[in-house]
Amino acid sequence: MGKLRIPPEELKRIPSDQLAWVELSDGPVEFMDDPIDEVINHRRLPGEGDFDIPGYLEACRSIGYDGPWGAEVLSAELRALPLEDAVKRTYEATVAQFGAGVTNP
Secondary structure (H helix, E strand, O other): OOOOOOOHHHHHHOOHHHOOOEEEOEOOOOOOOOHHHHHHHEOEOOOOOOOOHHHHHHHHHHOOOOOOEEEOOOEHHHHOOOHHHHHHHHHHHHHHHOOOOOOOO
C-alpha cells in the first residue's frame, strides 16, 4: 500500500471481517529501474523505509483487526546474515513498529 502511495486512512474502508492477515514490509516509495530486482532484493524491514508503517498499523487496529501480523522482507542484505541474526533483526524491527505512535482503539 505504501509503494502505491495509498494512505493508511484508506484501510479504514475495509470491513474488519475482510481483513484476515497483515504482512508488513518497508522500502522506498520511488520505483527502481528493475521491478523484479526491487521486489526480490530491496525490501526493507518495517520502519527502515519510507512507508508509514505505524499509520497502517493504527488504521488496521482502528477497524478492529486483531488477527495475525507477519513481516515479509525480501532482501539480499537480510539473506546475507546468519539466520539467527536475520530473525532477530526482523523481530526487533517489526515489534518496534507497534510502539511507534500506535494506540489501541
